[in-house]
Amino acid sequence: MxxxxxxxxxxxxxxxxxxxxxxxxxxxxxxxxxxxxxxxxxxxxxxxxxxxxxxxxxxxxxxxxxxxxxxxxxxxxxxxxxxxxxxxxxxxxxxxxxxxxxxxxxxxxxxxxxxxxxxxxxxxxxxxxxxxxxxxxxxxxxxxxxxxxxxxxxxxxxxxxxxxxxxxxxxxxxxxxxxxxxxxxxxxxxxxxxxxxxxxxxxxxxxxxxxxxxxxxxxxxxxxxxxxxxxxxxxxxxxxxxxxxxxxxxxxxxxxxxxxxxxxxxxxxxxxxxxxxxxxxxxxxxxxxxxxxxxxxxxxxxxxxxxxxxxxxxxxxxxxxxxxxxxxxxQSDLIKIAGKRGSLNDLRIKLCSLEGVDDAVFFMPNEKPDEKARVAAFVIAPCLSVKEINSFLSQQVDHAFLPRPLIKVEKLPYNETGKLPLKNLVNLLMQYRNNKHLKDSA
Amino acid sequence: MSDLSPTEREVANLIIDSLALEDISAADIAPGEALFNDGLGLDSIDALELAMAISQQYGFQLKSDDPNNAKIFSSLRELTNHIEAQRQN
Incomplete structure (x- = not known):
């Protein structure tokens, strides 16, 4: 044949x-x-x-x-x-x-x-x-x-x-x-x-x-x-x-x-x-x-x-x-959104290449697969605005991988072994959401 | 900061909630400015999320054979106008 x-x-x-x-x-x-x-x-x-x-x-x-x-x-x-x-x-x-x-x-x-x-x-x-x-x-x-x-x-x-x-x-x-x-x-x-x-x-x-x-x-x-x-x-x-x-x-x-x-x-x-x-x-x-x-x-x-x-x-x-x-x-680093594959670490490396970004992490906060499957990110960048960071990222990565939300923080929740467990990241996100909710309803 | 009408504020909050744009608030959206960097491509998951939220909150379905789609999604003001027009029908 x-x-x-x-x-x-x-x-x-x-x-x-x-x-x-x-x-x-x-x-x-x-x-x-x-x-x-x-x-x-x-x-x-x-x-x-x-x-x-x-x-x-x-x-x-x-x-x-x-x-x-x-x-x-x-x-x-x-x-x-x-x-x-x-x-x-x-x-x-x-x-x-x-x-x-x-x-x-x-x-x-x-x-x-x-x-x-x-x-x-x-x-x-x-x-x-x-x-x-x-x-x-x-x-x-x-x-x-x-x-x-x-x-x-x-x-x-x-x-x-x-x-x-x-x-x-x-x-x-x-x-x-x-x-x-x-x-x-x-x-x-x-x-x-x-x-x-x-x-x-x-x-x-x-x-x-x-x-x-x-x-x-x-x-x-x-x-x-x-x-x-x-x-x-x-x-x-x-x-x-x-x-x-x-x-x-x-x-x-x-x-x-x-x-x-x-x-x-x-x-x-x-x-x-x-x-x-x-x-x-x-x-x-x-x-x-x-x-x-x-x-x-x-x-x-x-x-x-x-x-x-x-x-x-x-x-x-x-x-x-x-x-x-x-x-x-x-493999946990790999993600798939809207049929597109990407790597969380890769996103992190790209974001950290922006001048003014001291540290950053990307993660998938949602465990339910077909719910709003978007990556979230925490970033330490005292001198940059969220808008500036997002506009840089949108030129670098597929839009399906733009973080929702992208949150500026003062420090990342590293554990004692220097890792960033998903649980810590999700907790920090929950904290942020609760604070925002309180602020919005005040 | 921008001055939004009550409906514009309502739609802005709907966009923020449905697209998980928690890092911005309604007041950050200028009503005439483009909502998304390159306009909202109708291929994107955002358009579907937004359509779902709109149909749940306002009870009408968006259709892609509507030639006004590009306009509807172009800015907060256009989207609000469309929603108000549909509500009156």
């Missing part, structure tokens, strides 16, 4: 995307991929900034056909994109407007749609916010993407016959959104809603209009907003949740209020989806069929049938048997 098909459905009339309320058949999709492939400028790399999933997929497959590579930035911020352009020469940017314009071009004459793509062709580079401030590149080969999507589909019982429509709140540039809303429709026969609903009412509307059975692909943050919105939810076949841990309580609330079940996904940008579980039923994760995990001292190693080399994961695991395992938690 050296190559795998681009489109796995044999029925060309089947819809693959719902774009602007219209069904796009596999046949139309193929024609438009060729149109884009022939009319777009040819550059080795295309930074795929399309927010619409259908337009993203057209740009993605058109570049595969032309043997170019799509670059998927961790976010749309201009300085993030510039960093990628500095690193990779011969790039172009493709966004929704560019694709809409290309679609107005003449039908392709000179190229044809390939039956299969070599499994070793690098088709995308997914960037994650690297801890050093430089985006970290994760190379994606066609074979890995197809193989993983097929195993996930098998585990979730998705196939061409089930005719699911998938509505997602996550961007297609993020590994989770890329796999579920771009690779899934190509490989598993699900039809994807091309818009990205954001607020609970948007999500409810999209789910109501989409053809049943419908799947919601989202995150704990969106799920919490949906539960709290007290809306009338239409029938949802099931929900997929990833990017941050989902608590038992929230999973139960979703099942109760949205009348559906929640499959939680464990994965990472390096490997994509690794395991799934029904959170309300078991704390154990079910590894994708054919995958192997090995326990190492500080973290786990993943071996997939197609990757060829072991992938080091940032988590510790405990085996139940070859197929099931428990996640023991992240």
């Amino acid at each position: 050296n190559s795998l098909p681009v489109l796995h459905s044999l029925d060309l009339d089947m819809p693959i995307f719902i774009y602007k309320d219209k069904k796009i058949s596999h046949k139309t999709f193929k024609q438009n991929v060729l149109l884009v492939a022939e009319n777009m400028q040819q550059h080795k790399y295309a930074i795929n900034l399309c927010e619409d999933r259908y337009l993203f997929a057209l740009a993605f497959v058109a570049n595969i056909i032309q043997k170019n590579i799509c670059l998927l930035p961790a976010h749309y911020a201009e300085n993030e994109i510039k960093k990628i352009e500095d690193e990779y020469s011969d790039t172009q940017r493709l966004n929704d407007e560019a694709l809409e314009k290309l679609l107005e071009g003449k039908a392709a004459r000179n190229i044809s749609f390939p039956d299969e793509i070599n499994i070793n062709q690098v088709v995308a580079i997914v960037f994650t916010s690297g801890s050093s401030g430089k985006p970290k590149a994760n190379l994606k080969k066609w074979g890995m993407l197809v193989d993983s999507a097929q195993r996930v589909a098998q585990q979730l019982n998705l196939n061409h016959l089930s005719q699911h429509t998938l509505v997602a709140t996550v961007p297609p540039q993020h590994m989770y959104g890329f796999e579920t809303t771009i690779i899934f429709p190509l490989v598993t026969g699900v039809c994807v809603w091309s818009n990205k609903p954001f607020f609970p009412e948007d999500i409810r509307q999209a789910l109501s209009v989409a053809n049943k059975p419908v799947i919601l692909v989202t995150t704990p943050i969106h799920l919490r907003a949906c539960v709290q919105a007290h809306l009338e939810w239409p029938g949802i076949d099931f929900v997929l949740s990833a990017t941050a841990p989902l608590s038992q309580q929230l999973a139960q609330d979703v099942e109760k209020h949205l009348h559906t079940s929640v499959h939680e996904i464990y994965g990472c940008s390096e490997a994509g989806v690794i395991a799934t579980r029904l959170t309300t039923q078991s704390p154990a994760w079910k590894l994708l069929a054919g995958y192997q995990l090995s326990e190492k001292l500080t973290s786990a190693c993943l071996l997939t049938p197609i990757a060829g080399e072991e992938i080091l994961l940032p988590d510790q695991i405990k085996h139940i048997d070859a197929q099931y395992f428990y996640l023991l938690g992240r």
Whole structure:
């Protein structure tokens, strides 16, 4: 097996995307991929900034056909994109407007749609916010993407016959959104809603209009907003949740209020989806069929049938048997907010590099995973204002990691061994909150 | 220090509470100034947190197909105006 098909459905009339309320058949999709492939400028790399999933997929497959590579930035911020352009020469940017314009071009004459793509062709580079401030590149080969999507589909019982429509709140540039809303429709026969609903009412509307059975692909943050919105939810076949841990309580609330079940996904940008579980039923994760995990001292190693080399994961695991395992938690310094990974110590080093900062500490005050998961910080900086410190940090770190709150203190609660235990930090935060409450109500 | 109307003060406190901005007080927010450094990207968790708090306190749902979203989130004054307009509907 050296190559795998681009489109796995044999029925060309089947819809693959719902774009602007219209069904796009596999046949139309193929024609438009060729149109884009022939009319777009040819550059080795295309930074795929399309927010619409259908337009993203057209740009993605058109570049595969032309043997170019799509670059998927961790976010749309201009300085993030510039960093990628500095690193990779011969790039172009493709966004929704560019694709809409290309679609107005003449039908392709000179190229044809390939039956299969070599499994070793690098088709995308997914960037994650690297801890050093430089985006970290994760190379994606066609074979890995197809193989993983097929195993996930098998585990979730998705196939061409089930005719699911998938509505997602996550961007297609993020590994989770890329796999579920771009690779899934190509490989598993699900039809994807091309818009990205954001607020609970948007999500409810999209789910109501989409053809049943419908799947919601989202995150704990969106799920919490949906539960709290007290809306009338239409029938949802099931929900997929990833990017941050989902608590038992929230999973139960979703099942109760949205009348559906929640499959939680464990994965990472390096490997994509690794395991799934029904959170309300078991704390154990079910590894994708054919995958192997090995326990190492500080973290786990993943071996997939197609990757060829072991992938080091940032988590510790405990085996139940070859197929099931428990996640023991992240190495404590590592944090994950809104699908972005970071290191508390790294944040501290960055903040301490600011002139006027004598000492600082970052920590996660909230133990409940899907509550407001933000880092908090204490800082000793007698001559700087909170505003000055925040404005410095906002230029240095991903905004998801900006501390809430950032509190200036005179000293940090070191213990006798010179460490800063989380308990001491949380106590100090509570003290601060109580004092503030007293002051505010005075 | 800035002069806020009673509703602006109420919305400012809602923003501070829902986004855990405990290090500032309502009086620190100038009503016409941008709320966030680069404007509030609707991708951000802040927008969802704020939308949740608004729907709980004022009983209406924000929608992203509202073309005024960028304006609504641009400053405390705009957000307060929007909330007042929605309340009257």
